[in-house]
Amino acid sequence: MNKNCKYSREQLLNTINEVSFAVDDIKLYLDTHPEDEKALDFFRDKVMVRNEALKEYAAQYGPLTIDTGDDACSRQWDWVMQPWPWEGVW
């Protein structure tokens, strides 16, 4: 499944975790500073990277979000076939 992937599953998930954290944190900052343009630019950059990484991850290793649930070109329902986060596998 991951023959053509530039990154290992772990690397890609790390990228998703890091960039998603940046989104989580700036989101709260923007909630109380909705007119901070610099923060808004930062948010836009991170969301773009995050969406790309989520799509890439879904295509290679199965979906993390329901919106990318159909990207794996798989004949099975990968949402439930891949590990759940509390298992500590990835």
Add this chain to the structure above:
Amino acid sequence: MWNYEKRLQYPVHIKTPNAKIAKVILSQYGGPDGEMGASMRYLSQRFAMPNRIAMGTLNDIGTEELGHLEMVSAIVHQLTRNLSMEEIEKSGFADYYVDHTVGIWPQAAGGIPFNACEFQSKGDPITDLFEDMAAEQKARTTYDNILRLVDDPDVRDPIRFLRAREIVHFQRFGEVLRSVQETLDSRNFYAFNPSFDMPCKASCKD
């Protein structure tokens, strides 16, 4: 409405089970200052907030707390996997084990079950926001106490992440409180309930 994302907000990979530590950390799941109380507190209080900054911050921090609830349960789950009966008995876990085996159930470290009285929803934004700031500090203190009891770096790492988030949330709630206080009716000298007695001018009517 919520969408589930199939990952933890910060990864949890614990190699060595430890029932003694699991019982202590379980307090941040269903204890007096745990993540269950935190998420339910903010998601309940958001309805009485007088402006959108306050509504949004409570909504989004409440949502993040659900992610923290999941992280704490993942830590407890991984700390109680593959325990032998001998370890369960030796580590003081037998009193939890008898009722829940190694399932996840919300209680304080001392065994007191979760109760909605761990938080308030007073319908008064200023009252509620002061509670929220105190709640973040109490949770931070609890994580500090946990860090003094735990040596395993696999456990300390996600706990340190959770501790840092309490500090950020405290900061955001302080800003929300200011946003509410600054838009109070100028005759409301003593900051009585702006969502009931003395509606503030800047609200969401537009």
